[in-house]
Amino acid sequence: GQNIDQPTEMTATEGAIVQINCTYQTSGFNGLFWYQQHAGEAPTFLSYNVLDGLEEKGRFSSFLSRSKGYSYLLLKELQMKDSASYLCAASDSNYQLIWGAGTKLIIKP
């Protein structure tokens, strides 16, 4: 079957760095997405990886290892507004997104 695993909740301190991991198993693979979702709101796109390696975009970076079925989202210089859920989603052979349950990130002052 198809499956996405990511931690349920993480806590970090303002100004610090946090890494959110995601492992996936899909029928075929056409890339890995990270979305940010604030409570009660729709997800917003953060990043997309389809090749191995690190993609950097400002304070956020995303990494992919296709051979390991593994990705992580790295958030630097954490701000209080980064408190949100972070959703990992893998695109399968039909380009359908398989979603993880999300990681709730709590930022403490």
Next chain:
Amino acid sequence: GAVVSQHPSRVICKSGTSVKIECRSLDFQATTMFWYRQFPKKSLMLMATSNEGSKATYEQGVEKDKFLINHASLTLSTLTVTSAHPEDSSFYICSVDPGESSYNEQFFGPGTRLTVL
């Protein structure tokens, strides 16, 4: 990117009634829209793919007669929850893929919170 709106943002209804949720693509013509449901602390679950001018494609386990989808125009898709029950209470989100990127990025509406009493 694409701008997607949903209406209403919140709805409370009595058990047994029907509720219609609208999803509009404001700045481009969407031949395909996606409907998701999200329970608290759970992942997004794709319910169906809405196709303009044709029948929607439902995911396994989603009742077609309960969740009616109509995609009558290139900018509007509607989801009607018929004979709603408390277990239908959820966050319903639509999305579109404008095809701007090579990787099928989806843009989401703001969601509709449905509470069935």
